[in-house]
Amino acid sequence: MNPTSPLTTRLRAAGYRLTPARLAVLAVVETSHAHLTPALVLDEAKTHAPQIGRATVYRTLELLTELGVLRPIYLGDGGVYFIRAEGGHHHLVCTGCGQMVEFDECMAEEMIHDLQERFGFQIDSHLLEFHGRCPACAVYPVGAAG
Amino acid sequence: MNPTSPLTTRLRAAGYRLTPARLAVLAVVETSHAHLTPALVLDEAKTHAPQIGRATVYRTLELLTELGVLRPIYLGDGGVYFIRAEGGHHHLVCTGCGQMVEFDECMAEEMIHDLQERFGFQIDSHLLEFHGRCPACAVYPVGAAG
DNA sequence: CTGATTGCAAAAATTTTGCAAGCCT
DNA sequence: AGGCTTGCAAAATTTTTGCAATCAG
Numbered sequence: 001m002n003p004t005s006p007l008t009t010r011l012r013a014a015g016y017r018l019t020p021a022r023l024a025v026l027a028v029v030e031t032s033h034a035h036l037t038p039a040l041v042l043d044e045a046k047t048h049a050p051q052i053g054r055a056t057v058y059r060t061l062e063l064l065t066e067l068g069v070l071r072p073i074y075l076g077d078g079g080v081y082f083i084r085a086e087g088g089h090h091h092l093v094c095t096g097c098g099q100m101v102e103f104d105e106c107m108a109e110e111m112i113h114d115l116q117e118r119f120g121f122q123i124d125s126h127l128l129e130f131h132g133r134c135p136a137c138a139v140y141p142v143g144a145a146g
Numbered sequence: 147m148n149p150t151s152p153l154t155t156r157l158r159a160a161g162y163r164l165t166p167a168r169l170a171v172l173a174v175v176e177t178s179h180a181h182l183t184p185a186l187v188l189d190e191a192k193t194h195a196p197q198i199g200r201a202t203v204y205r206t207l208e209l210l211t212e213l214g215v216l217r218p219i220y221l222g223d224g225g226v227y228f229i230r231a232e233g234g235h236h237h238l239v240c241t242g243c244g245q246m247v248e249f250d251e252c253m254a255e256e257m258i259h260d261l262q263e264r265f266g267f268q269i270d271s272h273l274l275e276f277h278g279r280c281p282a283c284a285v286y287p288v289g290a291a292g
Numbered sequence: 293c294t295g296a297t298t299g300c301a302a303a304a305a306t307t308t309t310g311c312a313a314g315c316c317t
Numbered sequence: 318a319g320g321c322t323t324g325c326a327a328a329a330t331t332t333t334t335g336c337a338a339t340c341a342g
Contacts, residue, residue, distance in 0.1 A: 019322060056322080059322085095214050101265055128257075128274050130258065132268045132269035138268045197298090199301095202298060
């Protein structure tokens with residue numbers, strides 16, 4: 001709702017109009033630290049802009065993805081999640097129980113520097129995901145008919 | 147179809163039955179080097195097992211994900227892609243035009259070692275994604291309406 | 293034999309689209 | 318005023334589910 005938050009400034013700078021619907025979605029994105037689904041964003045956005053429609057949420061999420069603000073990820077249950085793109089995300093996911101650990105450490109800096117040199121990309125975010133089995137799930141072999 | 151390929155052996159070892167439908171999906175997964183969508187897998191699998199149903203493809207892809215053979219990823223258009231989990235994937239994606247570059251270099255080994263120590267996970271695959279703008283897209287600022 | 297697995301088709305859930313009305317600039 | 322944006326609701330897609338019939342082991 002606040003039309004001078006970092007994200008609104010950013011949209012504005014890119015030449016997009018700041019409509020009530022967009023402000024509502026931006027508010028949700030700036031407020032929530034969770035992984036967002038379109039449905040969740042719609043729900044929360046409605047507390048700011050009751051009349052907002054589903055389609056607008058999808059369109060705004062796509063827009064924010066294009067701007068590099070959000071990133072869609074897939075966690076294995078039939079649906080997307082959006083996370084903040086900035087600063088990178090570092091996930092350790094268990095393929096057994098689905099639990100996800102976020103870790104800080106990140107030696108991505110060197111890689112980013114290297115990739116920018118090699119491919120000429122201007123890199124502004126990254127996602128590092130490591131998959132395996134957590135201590136509990138590693139105990140049992142992966143078995144049939146579970 | 148070949149019941150002694152690496153993947154069939156793996157399913158077998160985990161206690162799953164090797165049905166024609168599963169063999170068909172496995173054949174597709176072992177053959178194709180592309181990013182797979184459920185729809186594509188269904189199509190291709192039909193050349194091996196014409197009677198295979200949609201649901202079985204979904205169930206088998208989920209099964210292979212659980213086994214750590216595949217990994218679902220989201221590339222920004224409303225749908226999942228499955229990629230081989232093994233060996234890691236290294237993507238450089240342009241948020242402007244969507245182009246994706248795959249690169250080899252990977253300093254994930256140290257990180258994996260460290261993470262296994264710290265969290266006790268048994269890590270068997272990883273996905274490193276860097277997002278930014280490719281040389282061409284970096285030229286123009288991200289602009290509104292088009 | 294036994295029970296895991298399938299295929300079907302319907303049900304759910306998720307996304308996209310078209311377009312007149314609305315609102316930001 | 319101009320034209321980007323919206324909201325609605327229907328259409329299109331994508332996934333999931335229930336269950337009797339199959340089939341692998």
